[in-house]
Amino acid sequence: MTATLPPVDVVPAASSKRGRRVGGWLPVAPLLVFVAIAFGIPALAMLNGAFTVKDQATGATSYSAANLTDSLQGAYFTALVGSVKLSAVSAGIATVLGLPLAQAVVTSRFRALREAVLTASGVLANFGGVPLAFAFVATLGNAGVLTRHFGLTDKGWSLYSFWGLVIVYLYFLIPLMVLTITPALDGLRSQWREAAQNNGATSVQYWRHVALPVLAPSLLGGLVLLFGSAFAAYATAAAMVGSSVPLVTLQIADAISGNVLVGQENVALALSLDMVLIAGVVMAVYLPLQRRSARWLA
Secondary structure, three states, rough: OOOOOOOOOOOHHHHHHHHHHHHHHHHHHHHHHHHHHHHHHHHEEEEEEEEEEEOOOOOEEOOOHHHHHHHHHHHHHHHHHHHHHHHHHHHHHHHHHHHHHHHHHHHOOOHHHHHHHHHHHHHHHOOHHHHHHHHHHHHOOOOOOOHHHHHOHHOOOOOHHHHHHHHHHHHHHHHHHHHHHHHHHHHOHHHHHHHHHHHHOOOOHHHHHHHHHHHHHHHHHHHHHHHHHHHOOOOOOHHHHHOEEEEEEHHHHEEEEEHOOOOOOOHHHHHHHHHHOOOOOHHHHHHHHHHHHHHHHH
16 A cells, blocks of 8 residues: 655745745834834935025025035035034044053953943943033133133133034043944954064054054044044034034024024035035945954954
């Protein structure tokens, strides 16, 4: 007697792969929907407003690049350059100061010190806005505690200036750099230093020829990240300097509120588009550097 096996449904390989592919997207579908609503709709509104020109006399609207042209001229362009300059200077200084601080934390024998510094860095990196401005005004402002104690006003010091803003920005950029570069420093293998020492290399030569070339992608990536963080900051500068230091975020706020000229809301959207384009360039530089760093330190 011959046994008969029940029929077996055979699922084509292509259908199986397609099902797994669709199933892989389902868990992230809510996130994609949220991103499309929270970021997509405002982005479309910004694009529409940036290219919309309204005739103040008749109220008629039309599409043109006049707002973008205005955003790259006069006081608006000065503010854009001022923001780029402030971000570049503060990010560069924070990178230079944050690297040795992070290295000291990584090489410390005290685990509690490392955890305390990293925890404090996580808190300080997110400390900004009006509270940060108030803290510095109370400490280094015209009537601040340290200003009066050391007579800094007589020596030409002013917190409400470009370099005053740089010092304030360093308060949260240096901790952010420590958090950014610490994983890369952890990835430096002790065998590399030992091999360099066995070949007669000094500590300076080791850092110059081994450590810094390996850390270069991470350092540049951290620099770009700090630049973006400083470039987008608004509340701290608004509370401290107002319009005395030209910054693009302050110009956007003035254009929207009509503090200088009425009917410049679309120019503010054009300035926002300029910022988005600069941020896009920053991210285009940052992501490849992160991937390159990950390959070295994996």
